[in-house]
Amino acid sequence: MIALRLRALADRAVTIELADQAGTEAAARVAAVGDAVAAAVAAGQLPGVRDVAGAFASVTVHYDCIETSQKQLVEALKALIAPLEPQTATTGRVWSLPCAYAGTHGPDLPELSAALGLDTAAIIERHSAVTYTVLALGFLPGLPFLGDLPADLARPRRSAPRARVPAGSVAIANRLCVIYPWDSPGGWHLVGRCPVPLFEIGRDQPALLAVGDRLRFRPVTDAELNDISRDLARGARSPETFLAT
Amino acid sequence: MAALHVLRPGARTLVQDMGFATGRGLGVPLCGVLDPETLLLLNALLDNPPGAAALELAMTAPVLQAVGGAVRIALGPGLAGRIRAETGEMRPIGPWQETTLAPRAVLELDRPERGAPALIGIGGGLDLPRILGSRSTCLAAGFGGLEGRALRAGDLLPVPDDATGAAGGRTLPPPPPLEGPIRVVPGPQDDSFGRAGLSRFLAAEWTLSPALDRMGARLAGPKLDFAPGRGADILSDGITPGAIQVPGNGQPIVLLADAQTTGGYAKIATVIRADLPRLARMMPGDTLCLAAVTVPEAEAAARARAADLRRAAATRRALMQDRVDEDALWRAALEGGMVDMTRPDHFPGALDDG
Numbered sequence: 001m002i003a004l005r006l007r008a009l010a011d012r013a014v015t016i017e018l019a020d021q022a023g024t025e026a027a028a029r030v031a032a033v034g035d036a037v038a039a040a041v042a043a044g045q046l047p048g049v050r051d052v053a054g055a056f057a058s059v060t061v062h063y064d065c066i067e068t069s070q071k072q073l074v075e076a077l078k079a080l081i082a083p084l085e086p087q088t089a090t091t092g093r094v095w096s097l098p099c100a101y102a103g104t105h106g107p108d109l110p111e112l113s114a115a116l117g118l119d120t121a122a123i124i125e126r127h128s129a130v131t132y133t134v135l136a137l138g139f140l141p142g143l144p145f146l147g148d149l150p151a152d153l154a155r156p157r158r159s160a161p162r163a164r165v166p167a168g169s170v171a172i173a174n175r176l177c178v179i180y181p182w183d184s185p186g187g188w189h190l191v192g193r194c195p196v197p198l199f200e201i202g203r204d205q206p207a208l209l210a211v212g213d214r215l216r217f218r219p220v221t222d223a224e225l226n227d228i229s230r231d232l233a234r235g236a237r238s239p240e241t242f243l244a245t
Numbered sequence: 246m247a248a249l250h251v252l253r254p255g256a257r258t259l260v261q262d263m264g265f266a267t268g269r270g271l272g273v274p275l276c277g278v279l280d281p282e283t284l285l286l287l288n289a290l291l292d293n294p295p296g297a298a299a300l301e302l303a304m305t306a307p308v309l310q311a312v313g314g315a316v317r318i319a320l321g322p323g324l325a326g327r328i329r330a331e332t333g334e335m336r337p338i339g340p341w342q343e344t345t346l347a348p349r350a351v352l353e354l355d356r357p358e359r360g361a362p363a364l365i366g367i368g369g370g371l372d373l374p375r376i377l378g379s380r381s382t383c384l385a386a387g388f389g390g391l392e393g394r395a396l397r398a399g400d401l402l403p404v405p406d407d408a409t410g411a412a413g414g415r416t417l418p419p420p421p422p423l424e425g426p427i428r429v430v431p432g433p434q435d436d437s438f439g440r441a442g443l444s445r446f447l448a449a450e451w452t453l454s455p456a457l458d459r460m461g462a463r464l465a466g467p468k469l470d471f472a473p474g475r476g477a478d479i480l481s482d483g484i485t486p487g488a489i490q491v492p493g494n495g496q497p498i499v500l501l502a503d504a505q506t507t508g509g510y511a512k513i514a515t516v517i518r519a520d521l522p523r524l525a526r527m528m529p530g531d532t533l534c535l536a537a538v539t540v541p542e543a544e545a546a547a548r549a550r551a552a553d554l555r556r557a558a559a560t561r562r563a564l565m566q567d568r569v570d571e572d573a574l575w576r577a578a579l580e581g582g583m584v585d586m587t588r589p590d591h592f593p594g595a596l597d598d599g
């Protein structure tokens with residue numbers, strides 16, 4: 001594999017660009033490079049590297065310039081990447097996550113309906129018919145970026161971001177879908193609510209989802225959403241029970 | 246076990262250390278102190294491991310009482326106040342001075358200079374659980390530190406036992422502050438702005454706007470334009486503290502410790518490691534100028550500054566606490582090691598009564 005570009009974040013990090021657009025192909029390249037760099041760090045082959053994180057089409061390697069120089073690091077990274085192939089094997093898990101679309105859970109559905117020329121039911125049907133791939137985790141702890149949203153649901157981000165998007169919001173923009181694990185500012189269109197906690201710091205793997213996992217949204221009623229929320233809150237149900245069988 | 250009892254919490258007092266170094270792959274921001282230089286020096290002064298947790302405050306200081314034992318502390322720059330013993334006796338305390346809070350003694354600090362973020366180091370650090378290798382507070386997701394939140398009145402901060410035996414009374418001359426323009430390396434997306442945009446960015450004087458928090462410092466100045474055919478939006482990629490993103494309004498934001506892990510705005514430049522701590526100590530209304538350097542120049546500056554800090558940490562001076570006027574001591578320490586405090590005749594006026 002060849003890096004398209006290397007971009008320096010001063011003396012702190014290097015971003016390796018592996019594709020020009022987001023999607024499953026880019027994610028396969030990111031996964032291959034991210035895993036290889038992490039393995040090399042674990043094996044002590046990349047001294048000074050502190051952290052490795054993948055985005056849609058790039059991997060950012062954070063380093064300590066007291067222990068290495070960017071020049072040395074970049075040479076080592078290029079050599080490491082050259083023999084790699086994109087990670088095509090779909091080893092991830094498959095999830096079926098409940099999503100309540102009605103009323104207050106999807107406040108942007110009416111506006112989307114007008115902009116897309118689709119009625120609300122058609123938007124929900126299309127949104128829940130897709131098997132998404134987790135393309136990246138980022139922005140907030142455990143937040144999954146899901147692709148690819150069907151082209152006929154694609155809209156640019158809202159021009160005026162909300163100051164507060166409630167935790168659990170399922171939101172779309174362009175060809176992507178996210179689930180907000182935390183209350184946060186946000187500029188995406190809110191279409192529904194998913195009650196499953198995506199990040200619990202006490203777990204061995206705090207993030208529920210991993211890059212490469214696939215998931216579908218299962219439309220649920222308000223009553224069902226309440227039942228599921230209650231069972232999750234009192235520990236009667238674990239998030240793993242939403243793995244598709 | 247000794248603890249610090251929070252009598253008053255201060256406006257925003259957080260447990261922080263060097264941050265969650267390995268969480269970005271999960272979307273966990275670095276967090277940690279805004280000023281890692283001061284944390285390193287306070288920990289050296291207190292004989293702590295370099296990354297021991299401290300309290301970072303902003304705007305107003307907490308009022309803390311030692312309970313269940315003695316607690317050693319040291320203050321970073323911008324902080325001063327008094328220690329009130331259980332007997333009611335008061336003694337002054339200033340920055341860069343290790344001292345011991347006897348059991349029941351209360352630390353009462355003045356408002357930090359200009360309200361800027363400041364640090365209280367604690368002997369032995371804090372005995373709180375480590376998450377992802379860190380005791381930092383992640384406010385965005387409510388974990389780490391003390392229950393993932395800012396301190397509240399009534400909180401008890403457990404201090405490890407090994408902190409309670411030392412005598413206290415040492416001081417540390419901080420290295421001279423770095424001055425001049427804040428140095429940046431152009432990129433990672435300086436190509437989104439073209440040569441003209443980058444020149445304008447580097448030539449301008451920028452003012453810190455009131456919207457300043459642990460996530461970012463917004464800069465006000467001339468509107469930056471994007472190169473023809475380019476805009477603010479990029480395919481989201483990795484971020485580090487110091488990266489300067491420019492949203493569609495053309496006004497840059499320097500990302501700080503709590504910044505999100507990825508971002509979708511073009512980043513015109515990145516502040517070098519050596520200069521970020523002093524930027525993180527600035528307040529709204531302060532102005533700054535920028536200068537472009539290369540990556541090797543940035544790395545050389547980081548190594549030089551690290552050597553300064555190591556030297557400062559190594560020159561901390563032992564002083565017999567009961568033989569000195571601590572007020573004179575901290576005023577001397579403030580002067581940045583201009584006097585040799587191991588020699589009585591070089592120390593301003595307080596050793597005659599020993």
